[in-house]
Amino acid sequence: xxxxxxxxxxxxxxxxxxxxxxxxxxxxxxxxxxxxxxxxxxxxxxxxxxxxxxxxxxxxxxxxxxxxxxxxxxxxxxxxxxxxxxxxxxxxxxxxxxxxxxxxxxxxxxxxxxxxxxxxxxxxxxxxxxxxxxxxxxxxxxxxxxxxxxxxxxxxxxxxxxxxxxxxxxxxxxxxxxxxxxxxxxxxxxxxxxxxxxxxxxxxxxxxxxxxxxxxxxxxxxxxxxxxxxxxxxxxxxxxxxxxxxxxxxxxxxxxxxxxxxxxxxxxxxxxxxxxxxxxxxxxxxxxxxxxxxxxxxxxxxxxxxxxxxxxxxxxxxxxxxxxxxxxxxxxxxxxxxxxxxxxxxxxxxxxxxxxxxxxxxxxxxxxxxxxxxxxxxxxxxxxxxxxxxxxxxxxxxxxxxxxxxxx
Amino acid sequence: xxxxxxxxxxxxxxxxxxxxxxxxxxxxxxxxxxxxxxxxxxxxxxxxxxxxxxxxxxxxxxxxxxxxxxxxxxxxxxxxxxxxxxxxxxxxxxxxxxxxxxxxxxxxxxxxxxxxxxxxxxxxxxxxxxxxxxxxxxxxxxxxxxxxxxxxxxxxxxxxxxxxxxxxxxxxxxxxxxxxxxxxxxxxxxxxxxxxxxxxxxxxxxxxxxxxxxxxxxxxxxxxxxxxxxxxxxxx
Ligand SMILES: Nc1ncnc2c1ncn2[C@@H]1O[C@H](COP(=O)(O)OP(=O)(O)OP(=O)(O)O)[C@@H](O)[C@H]1O
Ligand SMILES: [Mg+2]
Numbered sequence: 007x008x009x010x011x012x013x014x015x016x017x018x019x020x021x022x023x024x025x026x027x028x029x030x031x032x033x034x035x036x037x038x039x040x041x042x043x044x045x046x047x048x049x050x051x052x053x054x055x056x057x058x059x060x061x062x063x064x065x066x067x068x069x070x071x072x073x074x075x076x077x078x079x080x081x082x083x084x085x086x087x088x089x090x091x092x093x094x095x096x097x098x099x100x101x102x103x104x105x106x107x108x109x110x111x112x113x114x115x116x117x118x119x120x121x122x123x124x125x126x127x128x129x130x131x132x133x134x135x136x137x138x139x140x141x142x143x144x145x146x147x148x149x150x151x152x153x154x155x156x157x158x159x160x161x162x163x164x165x166x167x168x169x170x171x172x173x174x175x176x177x178x179x180x181x182x183x184x185x186x187x188x189x190x191x192x193x194x195x196x197x198x199x200x201x202x203x204x205x206x207x208x209x210x211x212x213x214x215x216x217x218x219x220x221x222x223x224x225x226x227x228x229x230x231x232x233x234x235x236x237x238x239x240x241x242x243x244x245x246x247x248x249x250x251x252x253x254x255x256x257x258x259x260x261x262x263x264x265x266x267x268x269x270x271x272x273x274x275x276x277x278x279x280x281x282x283x284x285x286x287x288x289x290x291x292x293x294x295x296x297x298x299x300x301x302x303x304x305x306x307x308x309x310x311x312x313x314x315x316x317x318x319x320x321x322x323x324x325x326x327x328x329x330x331x332x333x334x335x336x337x338x339x340x341x342x343x344x345x346x347x348x349x350x351x352x353x354x355x356x357x358x359x360x361x362x363x364x365x366x367x368x369x370x371x372x373x374x375x376x377x378x379x380x381x382x383x384x385x386x387x388x389x390x391x392x393x394x395x396x397x398x399x400x401x402x403x404x405x406x407x408x409x410x411x412x413x414x
Numbered sequence: 415x416x417x418x419x420x421x422x423x424x425x426x427x428x429x430x431x432x433x434x435x436x437x438x439x440x441x442x443x444x445x446x447x448x449x450x451x452x453x454x455x456x457x458x459x460x461x462x463x464x465x466x467x468x469x470x471x472x473x474x475x476x477x478x479x480x481x482x483x484x485x486x487x488x489x490x491x492x493x494x495x496x497x498x499x500x501x502x503x504x505x506x507x508x509x510x511x512x513x514x515x516x517x518x519x520x521x522x523x524x525x526x527x528x529x530x531x532x533x534x535x536x537x538x539x540x541x542x543x544x545x546x547x548x549x550x551x552x553x554x555x556x557x558x559x560x561x562x563x564x565x566x567x568x569x570x571x572x573x574x575x576x577x578x579x580x581x582x583x584x585x586x587x588x589x590x591x592x593x594x595x596x597x598x599x600x601x602x603x604x605x606x607x608x609x610x611x612x613x614x615x616x617x618x619x620x621x622x623x624x625x626x627x628x629x630x631x632x633x634x635x636x637x638x639x640x641x642x643x644x645x646x647x648x649x650x
Contacts, residue, residue, distance in 0.1 A: 020514075328498065329500070408471050
């Protein structure tokens, strides 16, 4: 009986259409609001994807790192490094770990034919290349044999290669590190990732290209001569099993140091979660700002609807005279507001989506669109329509028809 | 003839701040089915107020009103809306058409609230518009029509649902004599078809053709004249 929803929507659309200019002005706030929701959501998605990509570049989410806990002031003076034997013990206690790589870093001066370059050299095991997913692409990486023989070999990053050798092939050449001569057996693959931050090198991974790698045994036995290894990295079977392995490692290491947190055990998975959590704060703020701008748009719409109803007082009186019920008037104006905001929402989505590439170029983060954003933006704009249409619709439906008909 | 409208001791007061403005001061009227009733009286005497109450648009402050032996004050709002939709057709001095809608859509409006299908609406609207001689103007906006034509659209809208009662509040008040006479002709026609017609008018010629003339002054009925029928076809 009486007016159907479909009918109300049609009436809503024809009302919108017969007042095109005003309708467009009315929905500007909603257009801008939904547009910014789309951009913000795409930005969030872009940032998340970028964070994930960055984590992947650094060896993926199944990586677990153990290093000295700088926050612990170590009153008992417990050993804040590992010995080779300790590491062998730890390795044997976590057979489920896929890869295991202790590493020790040393700041050194590389010299070749009168040229010098200061940088870090890392003592590592062959698992390094699997854990970091980073291998030599010229020559080869350190092998088990190199480790067992403590061979005097080195694998260098592209920047060291460029500084010392230029365009010359470095494989087989000997470079001097302190007083030792090491033979170059490989050059690491060049690492690059566009840095979107406001500061720093254009290549976010440039620091990696400045590293050199030697067998850990060579460093310990021949280099520093000290059996202390500052940190190690483990790779779990997959990201899901990483937190459990991290916990196990943590308890093993606590046992080795009288239960004191001398070391920090961190899983990339958890680190990623932490980063996502930190970002979420900003995302929530952005999102709230968009919602506020939509609410402002909604208030504007409510205001215009109230004025419209004032103007259409006579029309309301006429509709009631010919048999409209209160609910019909209520639905008509509510639906009309929702139609208006949904049209605004759709325009905002279109504008927002077409802006993504432009914004991407501007801030150097790739914005990523997704169907869920369209649904969210539409739902939010319809919700705003519902909220801002409610009061005007109630006022319209409560109108006294006789007064409305006498209204000039 | 069956009693269609019965009003007893009907009062309507408007509260304006502290003062109360009486518009109707105890009105008694009985109107039978098929009657042609003229309501006359000076400006401000309460004619429109009475029409609004009879049309279920307004509620009296006190008194009794029954429509087809049913007491109106007991009816729910949705019932009143249905009555306005199906039993009563309203025609105003100022036409009261929706300016954004074309002629046909204006006439379809009561049918929309009556829940008719689109096709049925269109058919019914076209039919009544042809009866009032506006078949050629279906897609025109009210602003593109003359006053007489606009009033004919308003009449078409009032009768499209074939209501028992047609209430017309000074329907010729905004028209010149010729178009006014056309409109009055349509009302005679409708009366001849069996509709009950209640018309507010200042025109004594119209009053002469009515079955009953109600004179109102200051919200009170001065006199009710039951006129001799001069028209043989009326009041069958
Ligand atoms: N909303 C209102 N508030 C206060 N007083 C009102 C209101 N509506 C009508 N009145 C008063 O009620 C009285 C009757 O008004 P009504 O419109 O019924 O007169 P009318 O006979 O139709 O006059 P006219 O011939 O000029 O149309 C008038 O005194 C008018 O001022
Ligand atoms: Mg009047």
